[in-house]
Structures are given as C-alpha cells and as structure tokens.
Amino acid sequence: MLRLTLDMDDVMADTHEKLVSIVLNDFQSTLDKKDFEVKSLRELLHPKQLTRLHKVMNEPGFFANIQVKKDAVETVYKLSRFYEIYVATAAMEFPNSFKDKFDWLHKHFDFIPWSNIVFCGHKSIIHSDYLIDDHVRNLNAFKGEGILFTAAHNLQDKTYRRVSNWKDVAELFLPNK
Amino acid sequence: MLRLTLDMDDVMADTHEKLVSIVLNDFQSTLDKKDFEVKSLRELLHPKQLTRLHKVMNEPGFFANIQVKKDAVETVYKLSRFYEIYVATAAMEFPNSFKDKFDWLHKHFDFIPWSNIVFCGHKSIIHSDYLIDDHVRNLNAFKGEGILFTAAHNLQDKTYRRVSNWKDVAELFLPNK
Numbered sequence: 001m002l003r004l005t006l007d008m009d010d011v012m013a014d015t016h017e018k019l020v021s022i023v024l025n026d027f028q029s030t031l032d033k034k035d036f037e038v039k040s041l042r043e044l045l046h047p048k049q050l051t052r053l054h055k056v057m058n059e060p061g062f063f064a065n066i067q068v069k070k071d072a073v074e075t076v077y078k079l080s081r082f083y084e085i086y087v088a089t090a091a092m093e094f095p096n097s098f099k100d101k102f103d104w105l106h107k108h109f110d111f112i113p114w115s116n117i118v119f120c121g122h123k124s125i126i127h128s129d130y131l132i133d134d135h136v137r138n139l140n141a142f143k144g145e146g147i148l149f150t151a152a153h154n155l156q157d158k159t160y161r162r163v164s165n166w167k168d169v170a171e172l173f174l175p176n177k
Numbered sequence: 178m179l180r181l182t183l184d185m186d187d188v189m190a191d192t193h194e195k196l197v198s199i200v201l202n203d204f205q206s207t208l209d210k211k212d213f214e215v216k217s218l219r220e221l222l223h224p225k226q227l228t229r230l231h232k233v234m235n236e237p238g239f240f241a242n243i244q245v246k247k248d249a250v251e252t253v254y255k256l257s258r259f260y261e262i263y264v265a266t267a268a269m270e271f272p273n274s275f276k277d278k279f280d281w282l283h284k285h286f287d288f289i290p291w292s293n294i295v296f297c298g299h300k301s302i303i304h305s306d307y308l309i310d311d312h313v314r315n316l317n318a319f320k321g322e323g324i325l326f327t328a329a330h331n332l333q334d335k336t337y338r339r340v341s342n343w344k345d346v347a348e349l350f351l352p353n354k
Contacts, residue, residue, distance in 0.1 A: 005302075086302055091275075092291040098268075098275030114269040115299050121292030125182075125263055127304035127320055143304055 001084045004173065005118075005128040006076065007138065008089035008101065011149045012109070013066040016041075022056060023049070040153030063100035068108050071166035077111060079173055085112055088126050090138075091119040132169065136160070147172070178261045181350065182295075182305040183253065184315065185266035185278065188326045189286070190243040193218075199233060200226070217330030240277035245285050248343035254288060256350055262289055265303050267315075268296040309346065313337070324349070 009015040020036045023029050091097050124141035132147045133139055136157050139146030148160035163169050186192040197213045200206050268274045301318035309324045310316055313334050316323030325337035340346050
C-alpha cells in the first residue's frame with residue numbers, strides 16, 4: 001500500500017481563512033477580503049502585523065477551532081481505503097499548538113489513528129510516497145513526490161503538480177469507478 | 178552529511194529510572210530495584226499496575242522532569258558536528274506530553290534546533306540514515322540502519338547492532354582521533 005502524507009494547515013484545515021478574518025476584524029485593516037485570495041499574508045501585512053498574528057497563533061486554543069476544508073473529510077476517508085494515510089504538520093513553531101492540533105484531528109478525522117500523526121519542523125524527515133502540502137519549501141525538502149495544494153502564497157509556482165481543492169485530490173488519487 | 182535520528186525515552190532521557198522509582202516508592206511493590214535491570218516493566222508488573230503507570234505518564238509534567246542519560250549531552254553535541262541530528266519521539270500515546278518533551282529537549286539539548294524535533298507514532302515515517310532506539314519494533318519499522326540502545330526490555334534481541342551507553346554511541350559514530 002502506498003503512503004500518502006497530508007499537511008494540515010491550508011490543506012486539511014482552512015487556517016488561512018481564520019487568519020484573514022482575524023486581520024479583517026481585529027487589525028483595523030483597510031485591505032479587502034479579495035486581496036487575501038491572490039497575495040500572501042507576508043506580502044500584504046506589515047512586519048509588526050505579522051508578529052502580532054504569530055502571537056495570536058501561539059495562543060492555546062487557536063488551532064482547536066479551525067474549519068475543515070471543503071470535501072476534505074469524505075475524500076481522506078475514501079483515500080484511506082487505498083493508501084496508508086499520514087498527517088505531517090509543523091507544530092514546532094507554535095509549541096502551544098500540539099494538543100489543539102491533535103484534538104482537532106481526532107475530532108474531524110477520527111479514522112486516522114494517532115500512530116499516523118507526525119509533528120515535525122522539516123518535512124525532509126518524512127518517509128512517504130506522496131506529500132500534499134501548500135508550501136513549496138516543504139515539497140522541496142521532501143524526498144517522495146510532492147503535490148502542491150493551491151493557496152494564495154503559492155499561485156506563482158510551476159514546479160509541482162497542483163491540486164486546487166479536495167475534488168482535485170480525489171480525481172488524482174482515487175481509482176476511476 | 179548523514180542524518181542520525183535519536184529516540185528520546187530510554188535513549189536520551191532516563192525514563193525507565195523514573196518509572197522504576199515511582200513503582201518502588203508509590204506502588205507498595207515487593208520487587209527489588211535489581212529486578213528492573215533484567216526484566217521489562219511489562220513482565221514484572223500486574224496489568225492494573227501498568228494501567229496506573231500509564232495514567233501517571235499522561236499527567237502534565239511527567240516528561241518535564243526526567244534525568245538525562247549519562248554522557249548524552251556531550252556526545253550528541255560532538256555528533257552534531259558530523260551528522261544532521263534529529264530527535265524522534267513517540268509522544269502521541271501521551272497527548273499531554275508534547276509541550277513537556279519539547280521543553281525538556283530545549284532545556285538539555287538547546288543546540289538541537291526545533292525544526293529537527295519530530296513527534297510521531299510509527300517510526301516507519303522517519304527518513305534518516307540511522308536511528309538509535311531502545312524498541313526493536315521501532316527499528317523493525319524504520320527503513321534506514323537501526324541501532325539498539327540497551328534497555329531491560331530488549332536484552333534478548335540479537336538482530337541489531339547494540340550500544341549500551343553513550344560512550345558506545347561515541348565509539349560507533351565519532352571519528353577516531
């Protein structure tokens with residue numbers, strides 16, 4: 001059975017959407033929601049705002065309450081019949097997020113066993129056939145075949161095979177019926 | 178640079194020693210300290226005692242205060258000049274231990290960057306040249322070369338190259354001067 005590893009933020013969880021609504025609601029920003037669809041937070045925000053956002057992300061509870069990406073649960077469930085599913089998420093940058101992320105996965109993806117969850121910094125440590133991730137730097141570090149999940153910060157990349165949503169993932173990885 | 182991945186419990190940290198003193202001090206056990214040097218906790222304890230010990234291990238703080246194995250810090254520091262050092266520890270079984278383990282590593286091995294710490298269930302996910310671990314099942318799952326760190330529960334194994342302490346690790350992995 002081939003192994004398929006999934007990144008969590010902005011692949012399984014709509015972390016970007018939560019960050020954007022925090023900026024729009026709490027940061028007295030003059031930006032429009034549309035701006036965040038085509039440019040990264042790093043491009044749009046002032047360094048001071050990025051630092052503030054980083055602090056918000058490290059507060060206990062931030063990662064516990066994030067929306068699941070559309071069609072993710074059903075698709076991952078179907079994929080789990082054909083692939084060994086792992087989740088690899090970079091929790092080390094936010095040391096308060098471990099438990100929240102673990103609980104979030106258990107709540108929304110309870111069919112993924114705890115033994116298949118990985119918290120790591122560098123994705124180069126992941127031994128897997130495939131990795132679906134929204135960061136080009138993670139796919140560059142990864143030794144297997146990387147698939148880029150579309151996000152505002154990776155629209156320019158032409159290096160990796162791209163999926164824009166979970167319907168695309170299903171089409172790419174599930175056998176045709 | 179070759180990558181050398183280290184298990185934490187009973188390789189870097191003397192977790193067994195802490196568990197044994199809890200059993201001897203709090204469990205009204207008639208066993209002797211010597212018993213725990215040659216037999217595993219699983220062999221020596223009643224299933225109810227093992228359940229109780231499991232609960233103790235899942236209490237916040239348990240993993241924050243464990244002795245470092247003799248010569249571990251100096252040896253890992255020397256090894257970090259010749260190898261890319263990663264730490265891979267199975268925190269998923271104890272979801273309250275993430276932060277404690279992370280803080281423990283930062284306290285005792287602050288020269289290992291957070292990006293090189295991995296919390297995982299199965300060690301089969303680890304992409305590394307070497308893994309030093311005290312569990313034969315972890316080395317079996319691992320795709321690189323496994324080195325067995327001696328512990329009471331693995332004395333019978335003849336499959337893997339064995340190190341009994343950090344002096345042995347230094348001898349095996351550091352270049353001769």
